[in-house]
Amino acid sequence: DAGVTQSPTHLIKTRGQHVTLRCSPISGHKSVSWYQQVLGQGPQFIFQYYEKEERGRGNFPDRFSARQFPNYSSELNVNALLLGDSALYLCASSEPGTGGTDTQYFGPGTRLTVL
Amino acid sequence: LAKTTQPISMDSYEGQEVNITCSHNNIATNDYITWYQQFPSQGPRFIIQGYKTKVTNEVASLFIPADRKSSTLSLPRVSLSDTAVYYCLVGAQYNFNKFYFGSGTKLNVKP
Numbered sequence: 645d646a647g648v649t650q651s652p653t654h655l656i657k658t659r660g661q662h663v664t665l666r667c668s669p670i671s672g673h674k675s676v677s678w679y680q681q682v683l684g685q686g687p688q689f690i691f692q693y694y695e696k697e698e699r700g701r702g703n704f705p706d707r708f709s710a711r712q713f714p715n716y717s718s719e720l721n722v723n724a725l726l727l728g729d730s731a732l733y734l735c736a737s738s739e740p741g742t743g744g745t746d747t748q749y750f751g752p753g754t755r756l757t758v759l
Numbered sequence: 760l761a762k763t764t765q766p767i768s769m770d771s772y773e774g775q776e777v778n779i780t781c782s783h784n785n786i787a788t789n790d791y792i793t794w795y796q797q798f799p800s801q802g803p804r805f806i807i808q809g810y811k812t813k814v815t816n817e818v819a820s821l822f823i824p825a826d827r828k829s830s831t832l833s834l835p836r837v838s839l840s841d842t843a844v845y846y847c848l849v850g851a852q853y854n855f856n857k858f859y860f861g862s863g864t865k866l867n868v869k870p
């Protein structure tokens with residue numbers, strides 16, 4: 645089975661522009677989460693969607709938005725890009741477990757550079 | 760928010776056992792402890808998860824004392840390919856916004 649896929653792999657934008665990042669979860673997984681990872685730091689939680697509804701949101705401004713489609717794929721949108729938005733954006737999918745916390749399966753990420 | 764504290768970095772040699780300890784003093788009753796491994800420019804990869812005592816799988820062991828305020832990831836006989844950043848996370852089911860990755864521990868395995 646294919647793992648979590650993300651597109652594009654790399655992206656270069658300029659300040660003020662808008663960007664859309666895409667994620668396809670592992671087949672059968674209904675939950676998708678988005679993370680931002682700045683160089684040298686751990687991933688920071690942005691959003692979680694489950695069954696097409698937002699389940700959680702991290703401490704990010706309203707410039708960040710996301711949605712999940714009926715096929716459980718997801719998009720992350722960032723408006724009015726700032727230099728500080730340059731990061732690796734990670735998508736993770738998961739399925740309900742039998743106990744404990746759901747294991748998250750991460751994609752390879754999208755490297756966004758804002759100039 | 761159950762934050763975690765880990766050493767910034769550790770060095771080891773091939774064939775040694777490596778133990779990485781994580782402190783989580785504010786862990787809640789419903790929280791589980793999960794460890795992830797991350798290589799440069801890749802997404803994190805699940806290693807192991809536990810709630811109490813000891814959990815072992817094919818790649819690692821996780822030791823959790825009775826008070827659950829800390830945990831130790833044990834990697835037996837590391838190799839060069841185990842050089843990576845290791846993250847300790849504490850959180851409850853469906854509460855990913857309460858998952859705090861922190862800066863992780865950079866493990867450097869030397870030949």
